Each structure stands twice: as structure tokens, then as C-alpha cells.
Amino acid sequence: MKFWYRLGLKALDLFLPVLALSGEKMKKFSEGRKGIFMRISKFRNDNPGDLAWFHVASLGEYEQAKPVIHELKKRNPKLLIAVSFFSPSGYEPTSSKPQENVDFITYLPLDLKSNAENFVSLLNPSFSVFVKYDIWYEHIMALKERGIPVFLISALFRPTQRYFKGDGFFQNLLKQFDHIFTQDESSISLLDKIHYSNHTLAGDTRFDRVAENAKNPKPFPQLKTWIGQKQTIVLGSVWEEDMKILIPLINANPEFKWIIAPHDLDQGKMREWIKRISLRSAFYSKAGWNDSPNVLFLDTIGMLSSVYQFAKIAYVGGAFGSGLHNILEPLGFHVPVIFGKVRLDSKFPEAKISQDKGCAFSVEDLKSLRLTFENLQDEKVYEKAREGAESWLAENLGAARKICNTMDLILQDER
Incomplete structure (x- = not known):
């Protein structure tokens, strides 16, 4: 499966300029990723120090990340926060104006091994947080190879998802996370069935946000x-x-x-x-x-x-x-x-x-x-x-605080 995964991403990378001609969204998807590494390099040169990297698919997942970002900044105001988006519908509106508690916004480059290694090396996060479901193999492996803790928050799993069909590529990818915070009890049960125990039922962080x-x-x-x-x-x-x-x-x-x-x-x-x-x-x-x-x-x-x-x-x-x-x-x-x-x-x-x-x-x-x-x-x-x-x-209030408390303990053990 790893071979076909990598082949598929390479094919997408090859045909992306052509796909960019098919519509405005694909054009933004392609054009927005140009110059990513130069922008990251400049940002980190200007802003050294500890950094937490959050990755979200789009606006909905960003809303779930915001309470955790806010809690982290409250605990450590000097901690830099970088947020990457996969979708133009998330990146475009957020990058056009300042975001509270966020220091840097970027697209996530296509999940090629060279892209991921370059991205993680330049951004150099102290730890990383993926939100809900947008999980990318090469980027996670680049983090793990460097010993950078990686978390999944607001996870919401279903039995029909590929992580729970067999014990191959995608299930192994899920097990790379240092800790997974779920929204509901049924997601905990699914993780138990694949013998993954580093999990916490934290709830939906959006409740903190809307409150x-x-x-x-x-x-x-x-x-x-x-x-x-x-x-x-x-x-x-x-x-x-x-x-x-x-x-x-x-x-x-x-x-x-x-x-x-x-x-x-x-x-x-x-x-x-x-x-x-x-x-x-x-x-x-x-x-x-x-x-x-x-x-x-x-x-x-x-x-x-x-x-x-x-x-x-x-x-x-x-x-x-x-x-x-x-x-x-x-x-x-x-x-x-x-x-x-x-x-x-x-x-x-x-x-x-x-x-x-x-x-x-x-x-x-x-x-x-x-x-x-x-x-x-x-x-x-x-x-x-x-x-x-x-x-x-x-x-349902307090999910962000619960997540940050557990992450603090894990990060202390890593130090």
C-alpha cells in the first residue's frame, strides 16, 4: 500500500499544473503551494524559538484547533504557533487577515517524502498537532524520524474507515501518534480494538470555542x-x-x-x-x-x-x-x-x-x-x-484544557 500511496501522490504532483486549469479552486490549490519553503525559511529565521505546528484540513478543523491554540498560548505566550491548511477554502480566508494567537499560516505541501522532510526540517516544530482526520503519512514519518511528538485531537472515528479494515498501512499510520484525543466514547472503543491505548476521551473542542x-x-x-x-x-x-x-x-x-x-x-x-x-x-x-x-x-x-x-x-x-x-x-x-x-x-x-x-x-x-x-x-x-x-x-466544556494538561505531561516526559 505504501508503494501505491507514494505513486498516487507523485502522479498528483506531476499533473497538478494541468489540474490547475480545471477550476479556480484547483488553481489556488496549486498556485498557493509555490514558494512555501522560502516563506517558512524566512519566518523561522525571523522567529526562532519553540513552535507548535497545527495541521487542519479546512475551516471546520481550524475552529476545533482554536481553543487548544488559545490554551497553549495562555500557558506559554512565547510559544510560536504555525497552522497549515490542506484546502484553499481554509487557507484563503484565514491568511488574508491576522489570526489571534497564530504566528504563521501556510499550505501543507503535497505529501511527498522530499516535501515532508523539507517542510518539517525548516519549520522545526517542538511538537505537532493534527486535527480530526487530515493525516498525512510522509509528514508524520518525517516528524517521527526527528523524535518530534505528534498528537491527534478531536478525532472522530467510524468502523467503516480504512484504519479499522485490516492491520496494514493506514492502521500503522494511526499508531504513529504519541497520543490521540477523541470526541466520543465509540472512537475510544475502535482504538482499543486495534490495540492502541494511548488515547483520551477529551470531547469536542468546539464547545469551548462557541462558549x-x-x-x-x-x-x-x-x-x-x-x-x-x-x-x-x-x-x-x-x-x-x-x-x-x-x-x-x-x-x-x-x-x-x-x-x-x-x-x-x-x-x-x-x-x-x-x-x-x-x-x-x-x-x-x-x-x-x-x-x-x-x-x-x-x-x-x-x-x-x-x-x-x-x-x-x-x-x-x-x-x-x-x-x-x-x-x-x-x-x-x-x-x-x-x-x-x-x-x-x-x-x-x-x-x-x-x-x-x-x-x-x-x-x-x-x-x-x-x-x-x-x-x-x-x-x-x-x-x-x-x-x-x-x-x-x-x-462538554473543558476539552481544550484536558488536552493541554495531557500534552504537557507527555512533553515533560519527552524532555
């Missing part, structure tokens, strides 16, 4: 004035599949204010939705929204996680399509959440758990959406959902 965000949200005073005394529904990270059932709900409920944050900031798509909405609508970036339209489209990045503070109810999109987006952000404000029927519960365990806790509700179509929305207008049902969110959040 902190709920304590200190961005204020948006103009938005608060626009809302006034109206009850507000926030539709977060929505796609066309979501809007097919949401638009009739919006049209039938003009007494509410509606804030819509599309997954894709394509104004053409938003204008299509506006044509299908019978209520007055406006874009946030345009001054006209101060004239009190009923529906406001957020056409700027970085607002949604704080905008949930204004919500009576939130709808989180994605479940009907590529996958459910972050339902924990509104739950951090104790806001009941509605979302589409999730296709794969094991991939989004928070969907089932949140329903079991009574703070979230899954819908299949317009009929079930209307019924759920109407039920949440009942004060007793609504308060029970809020209490469920508050209770679930409280149960």
Missing part, C-alpha cells in the same frame, strides 16, 4: 437597532436545497425579522432568492437595509457566529447537500436549532445528540419544517429547548 464566542460576541449595534423588538430568525450557511423549504416559511411569517447567511456569497444566487421572497429584502453591505426590510442577507464574511446572539430560532443549512454545518454556534447562545435530515449520523454525531438533548430538530420537508417552527412558538417547548442547549454546553 467563548457567546461570552464575547461582536456587538453589531446597527443590526440591533434594525431588529428592534422583533423576534428574529437566523438562517445560517444555507444552500439552495435549504431555501426551497425556507422561502415559503419566510413568506408565511412576515411578523419576524429574517437574517440569511448563505454558504456561498454569490450575489447572483441571493438575488434569485430575493425574487422568490415576497417580503422586503436587502443586502447587509448596502446602506438601504437601514430602511427596515423584513429580510437581511449577510453578504460579508465573519459575521454569522456572532449574529446568532440575535436569534430566537436558528436554522443551520447543509444537511440536504454536502453536509451539516456548525450547529454548535447558535447552541452556544442557547438558541434552539432546526436543520435538514442528516444522511450519515456517524459523520455528524452532534446532530443526533442535540436532538436527544431536546435543543435541535431535524426536518425532512416543508411540512415538517412548518410543524417544528409552530411548535417552537409554544413557550414551554421553546424554554425546554433552550434549557437543553444550556445543559449540553455545560456538560
Whole structure:
């Protein structure tokens, strides 16, 4: 398997310039990786000292890394933090503006042996942290060859994953980690079955993140004035599949204010939705929204996680399509959440758990959406959902602290 793995990556490297012509995302994937080693070398020459390297696939995994990064910086302010991304959808928005507690952001080079050895040698981390699932053989082996501790946090495993089929290449790769921190008990059981015992059930670090965000949200005073005394529904990270059932709900409920944050900031798509909405609508970036339209489209990045503070109810999109987006952000404000029927519960365990806790509700179509929305207008049902969110959040705080405590002990033993 190692032979085919390396062959596949070499083939990708060879054809990457051609693939870059196939679309904007592949172009960014290819172009962004040029000059990586020069940038790392300059950064380390200018910033010597102990460094923790975090690797994430994209924005979702970066959100899970943030609480651990914050905790590490709190314990050791002089520790440098470098974050690598695999995907342009993560690298592009984060590298375009300063990131709290992060000193260096880069793409991860393709997982070729020469790339990995060069990357690890130049970055020279004191330890490394991979997040959730984006695990790369050559980079991990380059770390192990240098005796650099390597951790996996927020791991979430399923029996169908390749790590648990046979005992070959991928299972051996998993066993290279000095310690694995999982989100749930079932992941611990899977690790036990392959005789890997260096594990800790730490929970989902996103709870720490959303709790902190709920304590200190961005204020948006103009938005608060626009809302006034109206009850507000926030539709977060929505796609066309979501809007097919949401638009009739919006049209039938003009007494509410509606804030819509599309997954894709394509104004053409938003204008299509506006044509299908019978209520007055406006874009946030345009001054006209101060004239009190009923529906406001957020056409700027970085607002949604704080905008949930204004919500009576939130709808989180994605479940009907590529996958459910972050339902924990509104739950951090104790806001009941509605979302589409999730296709794969094991991939989004928070969907089932949140329903079991009574703070979230899954819908299949317009009929079930209307019924759920109407039920949440009942004060007793609504308060029970809020209490469920508050209770679930409280149960899961402290994952970042638990991870850092264990890492400290392991790193002390390594010294």
C-alpha cells in the first residue's frame, strides 16, 4: 500500500499544473503551494524559538484547533504557533487577515517524502498537532524520524474507515501518534480494538470555542437597532436545497425579522432568492437595509457566529447537500436549532445528540419544517429547548484544557 500511496501522490504532483486549469479552486490549490519553503525559511529565521505546528484540513478543523491554540498560548505566550491548511477554502480566508494567537499560516505541501522532510526540517516544530482526520503519512514519518511528538485531537472515528479494515498501512499510520484525543466514547472503543491505548476521551473542542464566542460576541449595534423588538430568525450557511423549504416559511411569517447567511456569497444566487421572497429584502453591505426590510442577507464574511446572539430560532443549512454545518454556534447562545435530515449520523454525531438533548430538530420537508417552527412558538417547548442547549454546553466544556494538561505531561516526559 505504501508503494501505491507514494505513486498516487507523485502522479498528483506531476499533473497538478494541468489540474490547475480545471477550476479556480484547483488553481489556488496549486498556485498557493509555490514558494512555501522560502516563506517558512524566512519566518523561522525571523522567529526562532519553540513552535507548535497545527495541521487542519479546512475551516471546520481550524475552529476545533482554536481553543487548544488559545490554551497553549495562555500557558506559554512565547510559544510560536504555525497552522497549515490542506484546502484553499481554509487557507484563503484565514491568511488574508491576522489570526489571534497564530504566528504563521501556510499550505501543507503535497505529501511527498522530499516535501515532508523539507517542510518539517525548516519549520522545526517542538511538537505537532493534527486535527480530526487530515493525516498525512510522509509528514508524520518525517516528524517521527526527528523524535518530534505528534498528537491527534478531536478525532472522530467510524468502523467503516480504512484504519479499522485490516492491520496494514493506514492502521500503522494511526499508531504513529504519541497520543490521540477523541470526541466520543465509540472512537475510544475502535482504538482499543486495534490495540492502541494511548488515547483520551477529551470531547469536542468546539464547545469551548462557541462558549467563548457567546461570552464575547461582536456587538453589531446597527443590526440591533434594525431588529428592534422583533423576534428574529437566523438562517445560517444555507444552500439552495435549504431555501426551497425556507422561502415559503419566510413568506408565511412576515411578523419576524429574517437574517440569511448563505454558504456561498454569490450575489447572483441571493438575488434569485430575493425574487422568490415576497417580503422586503436587502443586502447587509448596502446602506438601504437601514430602511427596515423584513429580510437581511449577510453578504460579508465573519459575521454569522456572532449574529446568532440575535436569534430566537436558528436554522443551520447543509444537511440536504454536502453536509451539516456548525450547529454548535447558535447552541452556544442557547438558541434552539432546526436543520435538514442528516444522511450519515456517524459523520455528524452532534446532530443526533442535540436532538436527544431536546435543543435541535431535524426536518425532512416543508411540512415538517412548518410543524417544528409552530411548535417552537409554544413557550414551554421553546424554554425546554433552550434549557437543553444550556445543559449540553455545560456538560462538554473543558476539552481544550484536558488536552493541554495531557500534552504537557507527555512533553515533560519527552524532555
